[in-house]
Amino acid sequence: MAESNTDTKSSNQMWGGRFASGPDAIMEEINASIGFDKKLFAQDIRGSIAHATMLAHQGIISAEDKDKIVHGLNTILSEIEGGNFEFSRRLEDIHMNIEARLATLIGPAAGRLHTARSRNDQVALDFRLWVKEELQKTEQMLTGLIAAFLDRAEEHAESVMPGFTHLQTAQPVTFGHHCMAYVEMFGRDRSRVRHAIEHLDESPIGAAALAGTGYPIDRHMTAKALGFREPTRNSIDTVSDRDFAIEFLAIAAITGMHLSRLAEEIVIWSTPQFGFIRLSDAFSTGSSIMPQKKNPDAAELVRAKTGRINGSLIALLTIMKGLPLAYSKDMQEDKEQVFDAAESLELAIAAMTGMVRDMTVNTARMKAAAGSGFSTATDLADWLVREAGLPFRDAHHVTGRAVALAESKGCDLAELPLADLQAIHSAITDKVYDVLTVEASVASRKSFGGTAPSEVCKQIAFWRARN
Secondary structure (H helix, E strand, C coil): CCCHHHHHHHHHHHCCCCCCCHHHHHHHHHHHHCCHHHHHHHHHHHHHHHHHHHHHHHHCHHHHHHHHHHHHHHHHHHHHHHHCCCCCHHCCHHHHHHHHHHHHHHHHHHCCCCCCCCCHHHHHHHHHHHHHHHHHHHHHHHHHHHHHHHHHHHHHHHHHHHHHECCEEEEEHHHHHHHHHHHHHHHHHHHHHHHHHHCEEEECCCCCCCCCCCCCHHHHHHHCCCCCCCCCCCHHHHCCCCCHHHHHHHHHEEEEEEHHHHHHHHHHHHCCCCCCEEEHHHEEEEECCCCCCCCHHHHHHHHHHHHHHHHHHHHHHHCCCCCCCCCCHHHHHHHHHHHHHHHHHHHHHHHHHHHHCCCCEEEHHHHHHHHHHHCHHHHHHHHHHHHHHCCCHHHHHHHHHHHHHHHHCCCCCCCCCCCHHHHHHHCCCCCCCCHHHHHHHHHHHCCCCCCCCHHHHHHHHHHHHCC
């Protein structure tokens, strides 16, 4: 007896305390997905109702059984939404949890629901429906973020700020023009979302395990009932495909990258050294030790969320890269990555939309910074080309000498005496001062898509019409 107890104890130690019952416990732990795929309950029930309705329409099950199934599924939906449903890890996943409860509610008729389908096409349907709905939600949120930027751009179409390359002052632009750059970015993201919805808008149900089914099902009927454009066209690809999930993650990663770039600018702009913007207490925190601090934590956390989203994309690409056709259990690992990325993306877009609407813009500070670093040097070069007839390379050289002189005198280009400028090149006249202010520089950039307030307003009008 003692020897037997020792053997049992050794076995339990080998498996570890959590897996006290040995291999069966480990298998249950690694196999169960109900902890995360219960998020698909509404999609699973919706798909099952459409499937049962089609089976009855095709005469594969009776109308009486269909009515029982639909009533039972709606009852389960109410139980889950009301928090009265007990999920079981023993039943592995959301599909089996719902099916087991359905059997309890309606008896043998529940067993007819799984006719002409497999868990392979069932999970493909549930997941595809969920991703489609999430993409639609993302589209709406991006539209809200674009609207916030359009409002700020319109408010600041004439507010001058420094434009940067290499994070060095380059040329004056307007804050409205800068805001419109993000409108373009998030507009592309929204376009990608719309294309992704179009790509996945095919119904997988009816592909069964991988080969289709011998039952006389109507896949076009279920596709229409579930809001899909049409059914998928190859049963093997249908149960193997997770492109829709990968595409969602790729879109989330690109959008997250754009959000992170904006977050970085907000962090920089809100420093005392820049002082371009100020966030309210709603999007800032203080320091536990330094009472003067006001930290842009919301922006910093948006920046960090991007790394998490990127990780989800790489994880799913890695999961899928070595899988032979058709379905493999590896694909169970797809959902947690997508669910986590979706939650992070939603939060990041919502936070950024709030910050864009919340920020106070210090236009005086921006204007003062716009004139620093000889930001109108290019305007001087352009004037020399346009008014004095110099080749641009010669004008570039002349302007460089003017910048060096201003730097040595500790003044801006507009503060250099005319005599000093004419000593560099005799063709320079007093009319050059008309282009050396930041306001004149900005106003002159009237090329399509340029920073001139008139052009900014045109682009705002364009986006308001399409948003």
